[in-house]
Amino acid sequence: MARYKGRGMASINYPIGMNLGGDPSQALIHSNPDGKFTVALSAIDLGQGMKQVTRQVAAETLGVPIEDVYVDTADSDTGPHDMGSFASRGTHRMGNAVIAAAREARGVLLEAAAEELEVNAADLVTDGRGNIHVRGAPSRSITVRATAQAAQFKQGKTIAGRGIFLVPLSAVDAETGEMNPNTAFAHACLVADVEVDDETGEVTLLGITSAYELGRALNPKMVEQQLVGGAWMGQSHALYETPEPYYPNPDHGPRDFNEYLMPGPGDIAPYSVSVLERPAPDGPFGGKGPGEMCANPVLPAVANAVFNAVGVRVDELPITPEKVLRGIRAIGGANPQTRRGG
Amino acid sequence: MAKIPVQFRLNNSDRATFAEAADNLLTTLRRGLNEFGPKYGCGQGACGVCTVLIDGEPQLACLTLTVACEGRHVETVSGMADGPNMHPLQNAFMDNFAAQCGFCTPGMLMAARALLDRNPNPTREDVVEAIAGNICRCTGYEPIIAAILAAAGARGEKRA
Incomplete structure (x- = not known):
């Protein structure tokens, strides 16, 4: 009886967005009388950072401080339509919609400022700190706040913007089956190191090393965090989680957190992430977004690592000790595979 | 009744x-x-x-x-914050991005506080044990462990 080490690798191309009748997202932005802006989205922040990225993108496009942008994602009754937070589409689709809305709002903002300063709007620039001034003449200046108040109370203008980003439906070519549903692909390569006990069938994850190419990381710290958390989900899907552990009778399935197996804080493995940034031409400031691909490559990499360790190809997830032991018995004992490199 | x-x-x-x-x-x-x-x-x-x-x-x-x-x-x-001043654990959770959806955070913070109150210099294993009863579905636990170690003034090795 022994413990065998194995290494597995997986590479993925991951499509951003989806193709069910087209893939639109909308955003509405308006200024408040205090010179701050509210972005209304129906996209939901599940903790992945949609609000933060929306604030960054809106503030950058509007030319105002990030703390002056509020994001309201709370209500699909009052917000503009969105397909939703899934398919790793949030940053890319919603980010582009936010840029479109912010550009329109910025246009009105500069027009209102131009009227107050009695200059041409085309000559105005923002300093990102809440001021608008004439290009090359910082003293000819007005605050965003004063502009918003002038627009509201004096000029009778609405400083607002509408934005939509639509990837139209891609029809399938009847002859070739060809279609082009996605505008952006992200990429990743992930290596998993495991140890397999041929007596218990237990698979221990020893470490993960990955490289992700996901466009520009609009918020590098949140990207890293999403990758780390997503890898845990991948580990969980690969080795633990299933609604049917003792099939075929679904009555034996887990019904709550007591019975649903997941890795705890003591089961996680060291994870080294490298993020490669190749800004996407059609992404908001080059962003594509990590999304589901944080978890995806962990599954095949772990399966490959188990094969590398004991020669057992488990093709149904999760890779439970029972499946590993049955596999080892079927091939007459652990059969470690050759390992290239270190 | x-x-x-x-x-x-x-x-x-x-x-x-x-x-x-x-x-x-x-x-x-x-x-x-x-x-x-x-x-x-x-x-x-x-x-x-x-x-x-x-x-x-x-x-x-x-x-x-x-x-x-x-x-x-x-x-x-x-009750963790002292008026406008957040508890060191709350600051550490922010600095280490230890919350994503945030649902587990109140429980994590209390478990962590109980740990640090009785053991100001916990090892990584102590931290893992202290939060073993708290489920998180977003972070993969690592940022939470890092935050608690940071709050304790311990320099946790990165994912070691």
Whole structure:
């Protein structure tokens, strides 16, 4: 009886967005009388950072401080339509919609400022700190706040913007089956190191090393965090989680957190992430977004690592000790595979 | 059934309420006292999001009878900050991005506080053990462990 080490690798191309009748997202932005802006989205922040990225993108496009942008994602009754937070589409689709809305709002903002300063709007620039001034003449200046108040109370203008980003439906070519549903692909390569006990069938994850190419990381710290958390989900899907552990009778399935197996804080493995940034031409400031691909490559990499360790190809997830032991018995004992490199 | 009067300290202020004999502390806090720091997760002691401190010890509010808290001190995440100054653990959670959706955070913070109160210099293993009863579905635990170690002033090796 022994413990065998194995290494597995997986590479993925991951499509951003989806193709069910087209893939639109909308955003509405308006200024408040205090010179701050509210972005209304129906996209939901599940903790992945949609609000933060929306604030960054809106503030950058509007030319105002990030703390002056509020994001309201709370209500699909009052917000503009969105397909939703899934398919790793949030940053890319919603980010582009936010840029479109912010550009329109910025246009009105500069027009209102131009009227107050009695200059041409085309000559105005923002300093990102809440001021608008004439290009090359910082003293000819007005605050965003004063502009918003002038627009509201004096000029009778609405400083607002509408934005939509639509990837139209891609029809399938009847002859070739060809279609082009996605505008952006992200990429990743992930290596998993495991140890397999041929007596218990237990698979221990020893470490993960990955490289992700996901466009520009609009918020590098949140990207890293999403990758780390997503890898845990991948580990969980690969080795633990299933609604049917003792099939075929679904009555034996887990019904709550007591019975649903997941890795705890003591089961996680060291994870080294490298993020490669190749800004996407059609992404908001080059962003594509990590999304589901944080978890995806962990599954095949772990399966490959188990094969590398004991020669057992488990093709149904999760890779439970029972499946590993049955596999080892079927091939007459652990059969470690050759390992290239270190 | 007659309601039973109960008095206990909640985050350093005296509170009085009425509870059924079988009411659990989580229900009393959220429905009776408008204290929404502890979350309702599983209701059976498996997820840890309702973790509170009772006389300094981490307890699951969903498994604690309200009447058993008579005369004791119940602390929730709402009492962690000192006025406008957040608790070092709260700052460390922010600095280390230890919350994504945030649902587990109140329980994690209480479990972590109980740990640091009794062991100011925990090892990584101590931290893992302290939060083993708290489920997180977003972060992969690593940022939370890092935050707690950072708050303790310990320099945790990166994912070591």
